[in-house]
Amino acid sequence: MKKIGVYTSGGDAPGMNACLRAVARAALSHGMEVVGIRRGYQGMIEGDFVELKAHSVSNIIQRGGTILKSSRSQEFRTPEGRQKAYNRLREAGVEGLVAIGGDGTFAGARTFYEEHKIPVVGCPGTIDNDLYGTDFTIGYDTALNTAMDAIDKIRDTADSHNRLFFIEVMGRDAGFIALNTGIASGAEAVCIPEKETFVDDIIQRLEQGWMRQKTSSIIVVAEGDDGGGAFEIAKKVEEKIKRYDTRVVILGHIQRGGSPTCMDRVLASRLGAAAVETLQEGLSNVMVGLVNGEIKHTSFFKACKYHQTINHNLLNLVEVLST
Template sequence: MKRIAVLTSGGDAPGMNAAVRAVVRTAIYHNIEVYGIRYGYKGLIEDDIFPMRSRDVANIIQLGGTMLKTARSKEFMTVEGRALAAEQLKKHNIDGLVIIGGDGSFKGACKLYAEHQVPIIGIPGTIDKDISGTDYTIGFDTAVNTAVEAIDKIRDTAAAHDRLFIIEVMGRDAGYIALNSGIATGAESVLVPERITNVERVLNMIDYDQKRKKNVHIIVVAEGDDFGAEALTHVLQNKFPEMEIRHSVLGHMQRGGSPSYYDRVQASRLGYHAVLALKEGKSQLMAGIINNEVKLSPLDEVVKKHQSIDDDLLDMVKILSS
């Protein structure tokens, strides 16, 4: 392994820069040339590839986003697009590839390997924490902390006015941000896409709380919940017209910001071990963290299933909010 490349793909996540930095400096330490690929698979196809040196990743560990940029690529979804991507790697004599991204990025990586045998190590970079084969994904910790800070501030207003707030957080297919931020902020209800929303239970809870003079409510809803925050707002307004009900969407603020110390450290660990795996001739694996140890899992198995929601945490919400 004389020359490797690194790219970030899919949605950006705080901590991606820490992983890129670790990949570059670990490779250089082991006398491996390292190249950066801008704009993910799109940049790979378009030959937006450049050599990276240690100084290129100086002063980026504390920055959110990704210095390599990221983009979606419809062309890479085609056989012809992946053939062109493989051709670009061969042109630059690149022996291995580190891909930092989520489920969609890894599915593309599996096809690239199957069709062109490009050695690949994946690093899970997604705020949704929906990747199997790992307890941790880059950006999740920062995203939850961002959501918690925002919900805490909203609760102050809710308490001042005796209001009910429905707060939508990110998580189209996974409710881990909603679940963890809801528990951390003492939310009265948490609704996630992994479970069918029991609207009647929510209505009964609010009715019960009103009878015991509890007038402040925080309901955290993942954006992918089957019922939806906006629809729930309308239902509650019709059911409780005397209540002040507000709907707040946190949106993309959860993706940005300086990564937490935890995201910086764990992303660095994964970048370091990804390079070591390529150096040892390993391929078609994802570097993840299980029980605080770095483990390598087959990429084709990782993409077959999502990280399941924690039933114990869901039970905790019901008990602790009573």
């Protein structure tokens, strides 16, 4: 394999640039040419390619976002769109691909491989940490620390004004960010998609805290929680308990931005280099991940079909530590 392409797709995650850098430099060290594909699958369809040299990826390891940009392409969902993308790649002489993204990215890559047999290897880049086949995804640790820092600041004002804050963090289908930031920031309760939310349980916990002269509290809510999100849960709680001055904060896309942490930079660098080696070994249609400190390969089918599971012992820990 003499020429490969690399692209980022779906939601951006801190550490994507570090992964791009690793892919480019690992490939160049093996005598390959590297093409950066701008705007993910849409850029692939339009032939929006740029040659990547060692200097092209200098000074980006510390930057959030992705220098290649990202997008979601409806056209790539069609056979005609995928045929266009394949034609553009063949015209450019691209023989293999490294896809950096989440389950949507890998679902597209899997279909693309099945139809056109162009080798594709994936690097898990998503802040949700919900992909099967890796202990951690690129961007997750940075998102955790960003959310934790914001919650720490909110607790200062909560304590100053005796307020109850409901803080919504990202996690449409997975509660990893909510659960771990909730523990790290001393939240009184955590609401996640994997566990049904009972408003009466939250009220009971708040009442117990009040009896211990606890006059301010933090509730962390994942955006995909079945209770309807932070605003809806806060409304239900406020209807039944009047003694708190209640506020709602949506952290939103702040969790996607910022300079990646050391952990994310190292993880992204290892996975990016491993993806190039995987292509060289002749493997395809797989995601590279880190399991117990070792590089592992997982088929796109398994990576997309299965999901990381929540450690319910951590949910119990939230309750124990909030008493």
